[in-house]
Amino acid sequence: MSSVDRRLLMDRSVAGRRAVTVPEPDVPLTPLPDASLLRDDLQLPEVTEGEVVRYFSLLSQLNFSIDTQYYPLGSCTMKYNPKLNDEMASLPGFSEIHPLQRDHTVQGALQILHELQDMLGEITGLPSVSVDPLAGAQGEFAGLLIARAFHEDRDEGEQRNVALIPDSAHGTNPASAAMAGLEVVTVPSDEHGNVSVEDLRNLADKRTAVFMLTIPNTVGLFEPNILEITKIIHDAGGLVYADGANLNALLGLAKLGYLGFDIAHSNLHKTFSTPHGGGGPGSGPVLVTDELAKYLPTPVVGEVDGKFSLVSPERTVGRLNGFQGSFGIVVRAYTYIRLMGLEGIKAIARNAIINANYIQSQLKDDFDVAYDRYCMHETVMSARRQKANGVSALDVAKRLIDYGIHPPTMYFPLIVPEALMIEPTETESKETLDAFIAVMKTIAAEAQESPELLHSAPHHAANTRLDEATAARKPILRGSDEAAD
């Protein structure tokens, strides 16, 4: 890769070159209302079409993607995304409409939104849905605003200002709760990786607004006490929120509504096979019980006599973004659910679970398992053993790149030291899993015999070990000009 031309597009610019010749206008010219708004000092790259194509094709080859390699990134559900999803989203009836068009001109698009609301409601047992939120964290934020509005309507808005959140939670949970104006109180996990029911019972009281729980939880385990947990919170007068990051493991097997959850979000970009991991945008519909439907973010799509329209729920918490959510993503998720059908939906969860348990069973002699019990769709292992020999989870992850495999999620959840969170997803074959297992065993042996090899990995990637912390804190955003400063 060293001979590859790594210059940015800006640095390839040669004055006077151009990629396209703009055709003469075929409509009458209209002067701009304020021509001073136009800037002429922008440095834009001047390159030919061929140079542009080569540049972006090169970048795509340097990239790591689910279309090229195995991607067992825990908690992210990097499953294969069927190409039919993209084909449907590209249909002109979806791709060439504008969100401000009047409802009667976009009935098909509104119908898709409406049917997806219904399908997500059916799958989760939380029947009232807004697909407005643009990502998981925005879905969380919306859900928490709904919880607050619910308590305010019962004159308990000031009193109930605490969000209970397990110590294993995604960092977005406490962040969303703080943004929604709630005080975060941490609930410990027990020695089996479950929520400590005793601690939860002591913490749940008249200040509890909501308990946020990822299910299966972030160590990839189903909470066996879930019915007791939701009852404790309801008895205390609080609501229970499901972070749907791990919904893939429940599809067709368990409904959040039946487990006692009141509010949830679903990451369409994880569970329902739409692009993410740098390729988004995301989509995080918020789902609630019928009782909470009146608080949903606006708009939702309603239907009367076969006519679809955008409506605003009676006590809506408001609008979260400019228009109707990530519509192109909604079309992809809709396509995927229709493609899978009821039986297919059940097969997703079953295959995801068996794949993760297969990996766990095959690697438990080589790496520590955080909690030695059957997992759901992902397994949290630990490089604790390797750490004793100076090899960290980071080293293991970087070495995987040398073998053409995307690193797993590392150092999360925080309660597991040297965590390696592996989520194979349902779309991988046994051959791929076996190849991954063989590589992990090789790396475990290397960690014993030649730890230096791991410290300096990756050796074969386009970029080797990067100083990620400095890159994030002191980014160079403008190419060579700034780099030269």
Added chain:
Amino acid sequence: MTPDDRKYSKEHEWARVDGNVATVGITKFAAESLGDVVFVDLPEVGSTIEQFNKFGEIESVKAVSDLFSPVSGTITERNDSAIDDPETVNKSPYDEGWLLKIELSTLSGLDDLMSAGAYDQLTAEEG
């Protein structure tokens, strides 16, 4: 062992006072909880800081955490080798991994810090 030649804060920083200058760092418990440190952000020499207020950030492979000063005063020296090689904080939190030297504006705040024994008890409870 937690050195008993210095004082400790609830936020897991230590201060070793020599005359009217305190050397400040994070405890071994903090360094181990954070995991491998990858970035340390410290204020400039000459700036003043207040006891228990934030003075910088420390980033590990797991998380970014704020650093809180165990004492009040003016920074007279900072440990650039900890900035250049953040692993120093993991390897030697009580010696080479020190972060700042601070000329104390008052000695009274030291009474609000813990002894090594009291700090060990705190970390045993936090597990």
